Amino acid sequence: MHEFFLPVIARAVEAAGIVTENPIRIEQPADKKFGDFSTNIAFLAAKELRKNPRELAQQIIPHLSFPPDTIAKIEVAGAGFINFYLTPLFIMQSVEQVLLYTDRYGEGASGKGKRAIVEYVSANPTGPLTIGRGRGGVLGDCIANLFATQGYDITREYYFNDAGRQMQILGESVKLRYRELCGQIVEFPATHYQGDYIREIAEQVFNDHGAALAGTEEVDLFKNTAESIIFSAIRATLERLGIRHDSFFNEHTLYTPDETGTTANQRVIEALGEKEFISKYDGATWFMTTKLGQEKDKVLIKSTGEPSYRLPDIAYHLTKYKRGFDVIVNVFGADHIDEYPDVIEALKILGEDTSRIRIAINQFVTTTVDGQSVKMSTRKGNADLLDDLIDDVGADATRLFFIMRGKDSHLNFDVELAKKQSRENPVFYLHYAHARICSLLRLAKQEIGFDPHSDPDYHLLRLLDNPAEIQLGFALLDYPDMIKTSLRLLEPQKMVEYLHSLAELFHRFYQECPILKAEPEIARARLFLSLATRQVLRNGFRILGVSAPESM
RNA sequence: GCGCCCGUAGCUCAAUGGAUAGAGCAUCAGCCUUCUAAGCUGAGGGUUACUGGUUCGAGUCCAGUCGGGCGCACCA
Structure with a gap:
């Protein structure tokens, strides 16, 4: 949508004879009564040119030229905001894009031909x-x-290092535990790795070689065995999270x-x-x-x-x-x-x-269990293991909880909450919206023979004008901009928030608008809107790496 | 002592320098003879840690104070 507005506004500013260095920016007012989109360019230009922002805004407006039936109203509000109101027709017509692009809806081309690591x-x-x-x-x-x-x-x-001093200490740690298994009494220094996994690796060496290495001063074999076992464990853990x-x-x-x-x-x-x-x-x-x-x-x-x-x-x-x-x-x-x-x-x-x-x-992670905060510590044997957490709450909750807070915030991982199969758990709220749509579409096929692929009369969407429908449709159009924002800020949390609000808008629509019981064309239109919502949820889930359950 | 991050509703957290600071949970009041009530609607709840500054406009930027986290090795 930003791409829709920016060139038109830029042309209008120029046509109004306003010369400004300020970049034109589009924002979405928090309150819908200030329009669907708004720009503050008049403020910025006013400051630069020492003029009245309201007057500048008034000068710009006559030069704004949008395609017919797209903009319902343009007005100057407050001290100089220019607010834009989209027509319901334009919104619902645009939702067709979601159904046409399916899995690729939301993608952009700004990185085409570029390589990123x-x-x-x-x-x-x-x-x-x-x-x-x-x-x-x-x-x-x-x-x-x-x-x-x-x-x-x-x-x-x-990026990893298997040659440094820490690796040497790792090898030494395994060697000492191995010697214990050989019946020797060893002094295990506090600077060495304390975790139980060291003993398990030592057992592996012991199983393979018996006590034959009890006297060796060599550490490479211990180190290499440890590296190989640990690395495959790390990769297995990452794999569980889809990484x-x-x-x-x-x-x-x-x-x-x-x-x-x-x-x-x-x-x-x-x-x-x-x-x-x-x-x-x-x-x-x-x-x-x-x-x-x-x-x-x-x-x-x-x-x-x-x-x-x-x-x-x-x-x-x-x-x-x-x-x-x-x-x-x-x-x-x-x-x-x-x-x-x-x-x-x-x-x-x-x-x-x-x-x-x-x-x-x-920033760091603390886990909360029973409301008690438990601080993470490293290098001691008592560090909380990622595998244990995944065992406990599952991969979806693990992933979502890690990114549902801004990365600059200290994350408080509430293990009890993540485990709950109930409404308090945001994972379930998102999953439920998706599953609910799947269920609806299954029933639609069964009851009224709805098959979006055999008869893609998406234009029926234009029949919809209920506020709940329009708001949901509008949110769907916002998805591509949301990806760009998340990327610009390197902040997937924006996407989590967006999907949560999308789920919320769907639930409201579902509550207020009968779908299968509506008259046939409206029913189909509402099913297409539901289908588009499911598509955007799926696309978003894919970015976040969480699953999209068909039923719950 | 120095550097980076954070401080917003009872709790967990949002808010590209914009308009009356918003969600979820919790609390309270409603909504299932109707497509998944794992849902929806509404209500209450705030001196944005504090003090100054910058400007049309500051939770956001700047300076300082207080509080919390993480660093400050011839470790990685």
């Missing part, structure tokens, strides 16, 4: 996924889905020399060195962030000779440019908040276009 989850294989990771995983997955709707060629990437990555990027490749004998990490040091942002002191190699106004330089290569995490991070992001991505999205939790500014700075220095990078940071 969304990096999310990216947990190192040191343990099972926690609930906190789940939020980022679902957020990233939905964001990737949103990009895909606009025609982007999308790559979902998982599948296209690409797993191993940080280790950045440490591997290419044909010229240099590593990606080394090339970063060289390139930053050429820009005079590298300094060596205290036995380490530093990124001179003090030259950028920061308090301290940042270590890129430790005095041990190992790179710190920042160096491969920079090298990794350079690969995203080298691989030709037009849009680079990183999704991570609030604990990584300090990580990206240095990477961005380095990329800037190296001449990359950092405006291509979008960062989505999600």
